Each structure stands twice: as structure tokens, then as C-alpha cells.
Amino acid sequence: MENGHAGKHRVAVIGSGNWGSVASRLLASNTAKLPSFHDEVRMWVFEETLPTGEKLSESINQAHENCKYLPGIKLGTNVIADPDLESAVKDADMLVFVTPHQFVEGICKKLVGKLRPGVEAISLIKGMEIAVEKFSEATIGYREDKEAANRWAKLFTTPYFLVAIVEDIEGVELCGTLKNVVAIAAGLVDGLDMGNNTKAAIMRIGLREMRAFSKLLFPSVRDNTFFESCGVADLITTCLGGRNRRVAEAFARNGGKRSFDELEAEMLHGQKLQGVSTAREVYEVLTYHGWQELFPLLSTVHEICIGQLPPTSIVEYSEHTPNLSFVGGSTPCY
Amino acid sequence: MENGHAGKHRVAVIGSGNWGSVASRLLASNTAKLPSFHDEVRMWVFEETLPTGEKLSESINQAHENCKYLPGIKLGTNVIADPDLESAVKDADMLVFVTPHQFVEGICKKLVGKLRPGVEAISLIKGMEIAVEKFSEATIGYREDKEAANRWAKLFTTPYFLVAIVEDIEGVELCGTLKNVVAIAAGLVDGLDMGNNTKAAIMRIGLREMRAFSKLLFPSVRDNTFFESCGVADLITTCLGGRNRRVAEAFARNGGKRSFDELEAEMLHGQKLQGVSTAREVYEVLTYHGWQELFPLLSTVHEICIGQLPPTSIVEYSEHTPNLSFVGGSTPCY
Numbered sequence: 307m308e309n310g311h312a313g314k315h316r317v318a319v320i321g322s323g324n325w326g327s328v329a330s331r332l333l334a335s336n337t338a339k340l341p342s343f344h345d346e347v348r349m350w351v352f353e354e355t356l357p358t359g360e361k362l363s364e365s366i367n368q369a370h371e372n373c374k375y376l377p378g379i380k381l382g383t384n385v386i387a388d389p390d391l392e393s394a395v396k397d398a399d400m401l402v403f404v405t406p407h408q409f410v411e412g413i414c415k416k417l418v419g420k421l422r423p424g425v426e427a428i429s430l431i432k433g434m435e436i437a438v439e440k441f442s443e444a445t446i447g448y449r450e451d452k453e454a455a456n457r458w459a460k461l462f463t464t465p466y467f468l469v470a471i472v473e474d475i476e477g478v479e480l481c482g483t484l485k486n487v488v489a490i491a492a493g494l495v496d497g498l499d500m501g502n503n504t505k506a507a508i509m510r511i512g513l514r515e516m517r518a519f520s521k522l523l524f525p526s527v528r529d530n531t532f533f534e535s536c537g538v539a540d541l542i543t544t545c546l547g548g549r550n551r552r553v554a555e556a557f558a559r560n561g562g563k564r565s566f567d568e569l570e571a572e573m574l575h576g577q578k579l580q581g582v583s584t585a586r587e588v589y590e591v592l593t594y595h596g597w598q599e600l601f602p603l604l605s606t607v608h609e610i611c612i613g614q615l616p617p618t619s620i621v622e623y624s625e626h627t628p629n630l631s632f633v634g635g636s637t638p639c640y
Numbered sequence: 641m642e643n644g645h646a647g648k649h650r651v652a653v654i655g656s657g658n659w660g661s662v663a664s665r666l667l668a669s670n671t672a673k674l675p676s677f678h679d680e681v682r683m684w685v686f687e688e689t690l691p692t693g694e695k696l697s698e699s700i701n702q703a704h705e706n707c708k709y710l711p712g713i714k715l716g717t718n719v720i721a722d723p724d725l726e727s728a729v730k731d732a733d734m735l736v737f738v739t740p741h742q743f744v745e746g747i748c749k750k751l752v753g754k755l756r757p758g759v760e761a762i763s764l765i766k767g768m769e770i771a772v773e774k775f776s777e778a779t780i781g782y783r784e785d786k787e788a789a790n791r792w793a794k795l796f797t798t799p800y801f802l803v804a805i806v807e808d809i810e811g812v813e814l815c816g817t818l819k820n821v822v823a824i825a826a827g828l829v830d831g832l833d834m835g836n837n838t839k840a841a842i843m844r845i846g847l848r849e850m851r852a853f854s855k856l857l858f859p860s861v862r863d864n865t866f867f868e869s870c871g872v873a874d875l876i877t878t879c880l881g882g883r884n885r886r887v888a889e890a891f892a893r894n895g896g897k898r899s900f901d902e903l904e905a906e907m908l909h910g911q912k913l914q915g916v917s918t919a920r921e922v923y924e925v926l927t928y929h930g931w932q933e934l935f936p937l938l939s940t941v942h943e944i945c946i947g948q949l950p951p952t953s954i955v956e957y958s959e960h961t962p963n964l965s966f967v968g969g970s971t972p973c974y
Contacts (some may be wrong), residue, residue, distance in 0.1 A: 385761050441955035464956070468841075501772050502880040507777045507802075510873035512858070517867070522714045527862060533851070538872060539844035546836045546880075621775035 310457060317461065318348040318398035320413060321405035322387065327376035328373050329404050329430055334382035336461055343461065346386045350394035360452045363387040381539030392420050401427040428458055443468045445536035470534060476524040477531035481516065485541045486581035488512030490554040490607050492545035494620045497558025504621060513538065549574060550581035559619040565610055582611050652682040652732035653746060655739035656721065661710035663738050663764055666714035672796055679718045684728035684880035697721040726754050735761040763794055777802045779870035781812030804868060809856040811865035815850065815874065820847030820915035820923060823878040824941050828954045831892025838955060843879050848870065849935045883908060884915035892951040916945050918954055
């Protein structure tokens with residue numbers, strides 16, 4: 307990465323909703339302290355006119371606070387709101403994407419030809435949750451360029467937010483995606499009132515299948531990635547809270563009689579569950595390769611989602627528990 | 641193992657409390673089905689006289705039910721209660737210990753010279769929880785003799801209770817012990833109301849330290865063991881429910897002003913928390929080897945337990961998070 311302006315990296319945040327504001331605040335606090343970064347963090351604002359008649363970007367720059375999406379919290383005087391996308395990114399060599407995922411493609415198209423050479427980007431859109439000043443963690447996956455990965459980790463790390471890097475992009479990505487399918491399984495167990503023992507067993511079997519599935523698809527995937535925050539910790543968080551878990555619980559409480567679509571519409575106000583669509587995509591991959599029997603939990607979640615199996619099936623696949631020892635699983639006894 | 645009586649294995653259960661009765665029921669259901677086992681399961685009963693004047697062992701053999709410790713559940717006609725320890729074990733070649741741990745030593749002394757040659761024993765005293773007919777799992781650790789391990793696994797496996805075997809006795813044992821220390825950390829987070837994100841992070845860091853500590857003590861310990869039921873699943877169960885978590889939560893809610901001893905006495909009616917004493921023992925090992933800085937979570941739990949640090953310290957060790965990459969951890973960024 308080229309590193310202009312007296313050798314200091316410049317950060318731009320694409321997005322200024324609740325998450326974008328939280329990220330800008332954290333980053334600005336770090337860039338102010340770290341000598342290798344320019345203090346200023348540019349935050350691209352999708353411009354709105356506030357009820358007062360003021361523009362959102364102007365309000366942010368005056369009050370150093372996003373009064374609409376993160377009221378009551380100071381962002382830091384070095385967060386500069388900019389309603390012009392091209393101007394917001396033109397000096398940056400590190401871009402942080404924090405917009406709703408449906409806007410990413412359109413934004414990227416607008417950025418073509420407008421960026422500095424060698425610019426790097428990171429996405430916080432999926433998987434990363436930064437609890438405000440509460441201790442938490444995240445994992446950054448990278449390929450080869452450890453120096454760049456370390457630079458990003460440094461930019462995000464705070465005493466309450468630990469960031470680790472792992473050389474396993476596919477593993478990190480698949481953890482972020484597959485955990486939502488396991489969260490559906492965990493939610494079904496909650497809805498069936500089977501207790502923590504059963505839920506923990508299902509989460510573990512889910513983690514095992516996540517690992518085996520990832521390693522079958524990408525032999526480069528490492529076991530250790532599943533011990534990282536993106537693995538076991540995010541899985542636990544998603545299976546304890548999270549909307550996939552919540553809607554699946556409601557699905558099981560209704561005995562599968564109300565569809566996921568219906569419950570989603572009612573409970574999530576138009577948002578879609580990642581887990582249901584991921585389960586379908588995973589099922590297609592499993593079917594294509596003839597792997598369904600190797601992944602009873604992942605398969606069963608999809609078959610429950612589409613109403614082919616009842617919710618209780620989530621704990622009824624023991625008789626065909628597969629031997630996953632080829633990817634490092636133990637040998638279950640039959 | 642010698643295998644007398646027409647080649648069939650004979651099982652005796654040492655203990656007939658709630659757990660002992662649940663185990664006897666499960667085992668008897670399996671021995672009745674499995675051709676390599678003698679149907680009968682002898683259950684040693686610490687004899688008591690019931691309010692009706694009847695002996696507990698006689699009542700069990702008449703009603704096929706332990707009306708005192710597992711009322712309302714049929715044990716199976718092939719469970720034979722025996723109040724005479726020597727007689728209960730004399731034909732058995734597989735012993736299952738399910739007594740309160742303080743009685744084990746005394747019982748073992750009485751068994752010296754009374755057992756058949758080559759007899760094998762398993763302990764269900766710590767770590768294994770068999771939810772009645774709810775889906776759950778367990779791990780059996782073994783050394784070298786895979787055939788024996790498989791025999792035990794077969795004896796315990798049911799469609800709702802999956803048993804896996806791993807060639808890593810030390811790893812399985814240490815999982816069972818160390819998880820209680822992590823559960824104290826998780827309980828402290830609950831008591832501080834820090835939410836699921838923080839709790840999941842602490843559980844993951846705990847799992848990482850469990851793994852690193854085990855591997856430092858016993859280089860033979862395997863990473864995979866921590867993906868087994870005895871690792872991640874039991875850790876989750878213990879950190880969601882469990883008395884270590886519960887008392888630690890109360891400790892944090894009281895700001896550390898009431899001691900663990902006091903809270904234990906009040907909440908557990910004389911039972912002692914495994915986690916507090918294990919944390920002390922682990923701390924002694926860490927101090928002896930000069931390893932405290934490598935294991936901030938395990939160390940901090942002990943220092944909180946003895947009142948040397950406040951409960952909030954559980955989330956304040958990020959600045960000295962160690963590099964555990966020598967046992968396969970990722971490199972955190974500082």
C-alpha cells in the first residue's frame with residue numbers, strides 16, 4: 307500500500323448510521339493516538355435534512371455528534387462528516403465499509419477510478435459487533451500480507467476491543483456465515499425447551515460441521531480459526547442472542563405451523579434472516595457434492611426451514627451421526 | 641480385560657442416588673439390548689430405612705424404581721439393588737462409579753482384594769451430565785486401549801446420548817476441571833451485566849487458556865479434545881447454567897463485598913464450589929512455573945476470588961493479553 311502525506315495513513319469510513327458512527331468514533335480515538343495514522347477520520351454521510359432544517363453532515367461537524375443515529379455520544383473532533391462520497395475518499399488509503407449490505411455494490415461502482423492507488427478496504431458489514439466500551443473481540447482474516455493485517459488490527463484495537471489477525475480469509479468468512487445456520491438450530495432447541503445441555507451439544511455439533519464443511523471446501527482453512535473470536539465466541543453470541551435464534555425459537559414454539567417467511571415479516575419488520583438463506587445455499591452445495599449425510603445438522607436445519615421435517619428433528623439425527631475424523635473430528639460410537 | 645460368564649461383560653454401578661439411578665437405568669436399557677453384555681446391572685445401594693419401615697434396596701427391587709432419589713421413573717427389571725458392596729461387585733468386570741466424590745476413597749479401600757482380575761472402572765462423578773431422555777453428549781478419554789474405550793462408549797450410548805472417545809485422558813480430565821474456573825469468569829460478567837458479547841469473549845479466552853495450560857502441562861494433549869463435548873459443549877453448559885456461574889454472579893452483584901465462602905454457604909447449603917478451589921490450585925501451578933502472565937484469565941479469577949482484585953478486573957487484562965501462539969493461539973495485536 308502506498309503511504310502518502312508524510313507517511314501517515316488516512317482513514318475514511320463509508321457509512322454514518324449507528325454502526326458507522328460507532329466505528330468512526332473508535333477509529334478517530336485511535337488515529338489521534340497512533341503516530342502512523344493521520345488524526346482525521348472522514349465519514350461519508352448519506353445526506354439527510356433534519357426536522358430542524360439543518361443538514362445531518364453539518365450538524366455532525368458542529369456538534370461532533372450524530373444526533374440522529376448515535377445521539378448523546380461524542381464522536382471526537384477529528385471525525386469529519388462529508389456528504390460527498392468522492393471527496394470523502396479521495397485522500398484515504400484505508401477504507402472502512404459500514405453501510406447496509408444492499409448499498410455496497412452501488413457505492414463501489416461510484417468509487418471506480420476515484421480512489422488512490424494501493425488503497426485497502428475492510429468491511430464491518432457482517433460479523434463484527436463493537437459493543438460500546440464493553441469488552442469484546444474480533445478477528446481479521448488476511449491472505450499473505452501480514453503487515454497490512456496488522457495495520458488494520460492496530461487501527462481497531464482498544465483496551466476493550468481486542469482484534470486478532472489470522473491468515474485464513476476463507477475460514478473467517480465461513481465462520482461469519484455458517485454460524486447463522488447453527489443459531490437457527492440453537493433457537494429450535496430453545497423453542498423445544500430442551501435446556502442448556504442439549505443446546506450446548508447442538509452448538510458444538512454445529513461448530514464441528516462448520517469446521518468440517520469449511521475444510522472440505524477450502525483445504526487451506528485452519529482448525530485454529532474456529533478457536534478465534536470469529537469462531538467459538540461469535541457462535542456463542544449468535545446462539546445466545548441474535549435474530550436467527552429468536553425467530554427459530556418462535557418457529558419451534560409454533561410447531562413449525564407458521565413459516566419462517568411469516569415469522570420474519572412479523573418479528574423483523576422486513577429484514578431477512580441470514581441463517582435461512584445460508585442454510586439453503588449450504589444445502590445446495592451439500593447436495594451437489596453428495597455430502598448431506600456428512601452434515602446432518604446443516605442439512606436438517608434447511609429441511610426444517612422449508613417444512614420438510616418437524617422442528618423436533620433437530621435433535622434426532624444421532625443414528626446417522628457421521629464420522630468426520632477425516633477432518634479431525636473424533637470417532638463417535640455407534 | 642478378562643471376560644468371564646460366557647463371554648458377556650457384567651456391569652455394576654457403585655451408587656444409587658439420583659445420578660446413580662439415572663445411570664443404572666440407562667445402562668440396564670443398553671445391556672438388555674447389547675449381546676456382548678449380561679442383562680443384569682447390579683446397583684450398590686447405601687442402605688437406608690424408608691419412612692414406611694421398608695429398606696431402600698428392597699423397595700427398589702420390588703417396585704423397580706428408586707422411590708427416594710428418582711421417584712416416578714422405572715429403572716428396568718434388570719437393575720438389581722444390592723446393599724452389600726462386596727456382593728454387588730464380585731461378578732462385575734465393568735464398574736461405574738457414581739457416588740459423591742468424598743466417598744470414593746473409602747469405597748475403593750473396601751474393594752481392595754474383592755474384585756475380579758482385569759476389572760475396568762469409569763467415573764461419572766465429574767463432568768458428565770445425563771439429561772433424562774434429552775439429547776446430550778459425553779466424551780470418554782482413554783490411553784492406548786481403544787477397544788476398552790469403545791466398549792464403554794457402547795455401554796453408554798443411546799439415541800439421545802452420544803458418547804465419543806478420544807485418546808487423550810489428560811485433555812478430557814483438564815477440560816472437566818478447568819471449565820469451572822472459566823464458569824466463574826462467565827458468572828462475574830453476568831453479575832456485571834456486560835451482555836452476551838462480552839460473555840462469549842470471556843468464554844473463548846477461557847477456552848484458549850484451558851487449551852494452552854493443558855498443553856503446557858501435558859504436551860500429549862490434543863487440540864481436538866477441546867472441540868469435543870468435554871471441551872466446548874461442557875464449557876457452554878457450565879457457563880450458561882451451573883452453580884459456579886451462579887455464585888460468581890452473586891459475588892459480582894455484591895461488588896465482591898461478600899466472600900465466596902459466605903455466598904457458597906448461603907446458596908449451596910454446605911456444598912463447595914469446584915471452580916474456586918480449582919482456581920487456587922491452578923494459580924499455584926502458574927506461580928510455581930512463573931506462568932501467571934501467560935494466563936491472565938485463570939490468574940485473574942483466583943485473584944478476584946480471594947479479594948485481591950475487584951470483580952471488574954475480569955474484563956481488564958487486555959493490555960497484558962499474552963501471545964499464546966506457541967501452543968497454537970493467534971497473535972493478538974498490541
